[in-house]
Amino acid sequence: MSKALRVLLLSLVAGFSAYCVYLHFATKHLEKMAASPDAEMQWLRHEFHLTEAQFKEIMQLHVTYESTCELMCQRLTESNVHLQTMFRAAQGTVTPELTDAMKESSAVELECRQAMLEHIFAVSRVMSPESGERYRAMMETQLVQHGGSHTALAPAMK
Amino acid sequence: MNSDLEQKLKAWKVNAEAPARFRADVWQRIAAREAAREQSFTHQLAGWIALLARPRYAIAFATLMLSAGIATAQLQARETNTELWRSLQSRYVTSIDPIEHAQTMP
Numbered sequence: 001m002s003k004a005l006r007v008l009l010l011s012l013v014a015g016f017s018a019y020c021v022y023l024h025f026a027t028k029h030l031e032k033m034a035a036s037p038d039a040e041m042q043w044l045r046h047e048f049h050l051t052e053a054q055f056k057e058i059m060q061l062h063v064t065y066e067s068t069c070e071l072m073c074q075r076l077t078e079s080n081v082h083l084q085t086m087f088r089a090a091q092g093t094v095t096p097e098l099t100d101a102m103k104e105s106s107a108v109e110l111e112c113r114q115a116m117l118e119h120i121f122a123v124s125r126v127m128s129p130e131s132g133e134r135y136r137a138m139m140e141t142q143l144v145q146h147g148g149s150h151t152a153l154a155p156a157m158k
Numbered sequence: 159m160n161s162d163l164e165q166k167l168k169a170w171k172v173n174a175e176a177p178a179r180f181r182a183d184v185w186q187r188i189a190a191r192e193a194a195r196e197q198s199f200t201h202q203l204a205g206w207i208a209l210l211a212r213p214r215y216a217i218a219f220a221t222l223m224l225s226a227g228i229a230t231a232q233l234q235a236r237e238t239n240t241e242l243w244r245s246l247q248s249r250y251v252t253s254i255d256p257i258e259h260a261q262t263m264p
Contacts (some may be wrong), residue, residue, distance in 0.1 A: 007219065015223030019231040026235035040253050043246035065254065072256035080260065104172045111258040119254055136211040142251045 048131040057126045065119045073113045079105040118145075 033042050041062060045055050079101070087099040120139050124132035177183075195201060209215045229251045 002208075002211070003186040004207050007216040008207055011216075011220040011223040015227035016225045018227035019234075022228050022231035023235050023238075026231065027238045027242070030239050034242050034246060039246055040250035043250055047243075047247070059261070062254075067179060067253065069256045069259065073259040076256060076260040109257060116254055116256065124191070138247075139251070141245065 035058075048127055048135055050127065051133075054126050058123055059124070061119065061122055065115075068115055068119075072108070072115055076108050076112060079108045 033039055035132040038043060041055075043060060044050065044058065050058065074120070083098075083101040083105045089095070090098045120136065124135045126132075127135055210219055
């Protein structure tokens, strides 16, 4: 192989290797963070530059809220299953049972939203005023964009 | 009949003369074709590659390839990190949203 061709191939290999090595090291930290079980909390910590004390307090709030959230989720699932059963049983007519099931489902959803908002506000109070404000704004954007069921949050959070 | 034709053929002479610049024109055409071939892309590429045998060009090309690799990786890493950051944000929102939990439950 001529010297020129060798230089060409070696340069191409060096360029590709530089690409792979740089990409690996530049994304390693975040990929490792994303793989950890508490990735979302680590995200919160970095995104809002939380101090150790703030992070500990927010973690405690999060752990306490997690059990409430699980309970709410359970109740919501049950009410949705009940609503589905009533919907099928109604056979094209809005029966009093179906109305009650809808009311119950809406009430549980409302409770869920209230609990979530309380948690969001509690977390924002632990942060610095600027971070707290940014956190609330971000959560509002996220929850409004998340899906149709959350659009009702927009006026409540302002 | 045949002898008549033979006589006529023997008597027939062609006085065709090549143009005065015939030979020069042929060489000119050959030279033009060779020049066109030398200017073709593959020939030019081969010429450029041959330049890499010189140390000055070899160093410049290797530096260029390394820089291009790093620059591309930098852009790619920025995109990947932005996507990861967004996915973590969504995970946090999902973790505090019971309605989202209920929707993802079997």
